[in-house]
Amino acid sequence: MMIDGAHALVTGGGTGIGAAIAQALADQGAKITLLGRREAPLREVADSIGAQAYVTTCDVTDPAQVATAFAAARERHGAIDILVNNAGGATTAPFAKLEFETWRSTMSVNCDAVFHCTREVIEAMVEAGSGRIVTVASVAGLHGVAYASPYSAAKHAAVGLMRSIALEMEGRGVTANAVCPGFVDTDMFARSVATIREKTGRSADEARAELARLNPSGRVITPEEVAAAVVELVRSDRNGEAVEIA
Numbered sequence: 001m002m003i004d005g006a007h008a009l010v011t012g013g014g015t016g017i018g019a020a021i022a023q024a025l026a027d028q029g030a031k032i033t034l035l036g037r038r039e040a041p042l043r044e045v046a047d048s049i050g051a052q053a054y055v056t057t058c059d060v061t062d063p064a065q066v067a068t069a070f071a072a073a074r075e076r077h078g079a080i081d082i083l084v085n086n087a088g089g090a091t092t093a094p095f096a097k098l099e100f101e102t103w104r105s106t107m108s109v110n111c112d113a114v115f116h117c118t119r120e121v122i123e124a125m126v127e128a129g130s131g132r133i134v135t136v137a138s139v140a141g142l143h144g145v146a147y148a149s150p151y152s153a154a155k156h157a158a159v160g161l162m163r164s165i166a167l168e169m170e171g172r173g174v175t176a177n178a179v180c181p182g183f184v185d186t187d188m189f190a191r192s193v194a195t196i197r198e199k200t201g202r203s204a205d206e207a208r209a210e211l212a213r214l215n216p217s218g219r220v221i222t223p224e225e226v227a228a229a230v231v232e233l234v235r236s237d238r239n240g241e242a243v244e245i246a
Contacts, residue, residue: 001132001234004029007077008234009070011060011117012087014041016186017136020223021084021230023049028231030082033073035060060087060113070120079128080121082234085114085135085158090151090188092195103150110154114161122165122174129173132234135162136226137178139246155180159242166240175239179229182215182246185222215246 008025012018013034022045026032032053034042039057046053054076058069074080088110091102114135125131140148141155158178165176183189189211196207212220229243 001081001130001236003082003231003234005031006081007031007033007073007079008082008084009033009035009073009080009117009121010084010086011035011058011113014038014045016188017181017184017223017226018084018086019045020227021086021136022053024224024227024231025082025084025234026050026052031077033077033080035069035073036087060117061108063116066113066116066120070117079124081125081128081130082132083117083121083134084230085117085133087113088136088138088154090148092147092192094147095149098150106150107154107157110151111157111161114158118161118165118176125174126169126172131174133162133165133174133176134230134233135159135176135178136230137162137180137242139180139182139244141178142180142242142244162242163240169239175233175237177233177238177240178242179226179233180242180244180246181221181226182217182244183211183220184226185220189220217246221245 008030010018010022013022014036022032022034026049034046034055035058036042037059042055046055056069056072058065135158137158138155140152141159145152162176162178193204193207229245
């Protein structure tokens with residue numbers, strides 16, 4: 001797929017992985033829609049990208065808000081050629097102590113939101129005979145993770161959704177893939193480090209090292225590495241893949 005001139009919408013585009021993906025796609029010439037709940041960080045990313053970046057706020061767990069935001073994006077930049085489902089979040093707790101509200105909210109932002117956003121673009125992509133859908137999942141969506149069962153379950157569901165959509169899209173010019181990072185140097189990673197410090201008394205460096213060892217590479221992944229994998233999937237005809245980056 002030619003990225004130059006294409007319209008890419010990135011959810012959770014104001015920080016971390018989403019911001020890096022938006023920048024990487026913009027560097028390839030894409031028109032960018034940055035979508036998220038908080039306007040200020042979205043504006044900051046848009047300012048760094050330049051005139052081809054458009055900002056619209058939205059809670060991706062609310063289908064009505066998603067419909068309104070996507071309509072605004074299309075009005076600004078035209079049909080959405082590339083959708084990156086990046087918005088997400090995690091909480092940690094032993095399964096036996098989980099409240100249903102935590103389960104439901106985690107599933108909503110990491111899985112339901114992927115459904116809402118993908119439904120907004122899929123029919124138009126099929127009609128156009130072209131489109132790319134990439135969901136930022138996690139290694140937790142490929143392997144079980146202790147103390148993060150709602151997050152792991154939601155990411156497994158997101159990966160499964162991409163694989164199912166990919167089968168339906170065979171031969172239609174539309175691909176659906178997932179990238180599955182391990183620990184990435186983002187605000188969410190910083191919160192994990194803070195939690196370890198609080199509960200164990202370890203230093204920040206010790207907590208970072210402990211988490212880094214859980215990645216097969218033995219180091220923390222950068223947002224730019226995830227962004228590069230997304231760009232590669234957008235360019236290619238690969239379909240139904242779950243690319244592990246760890």
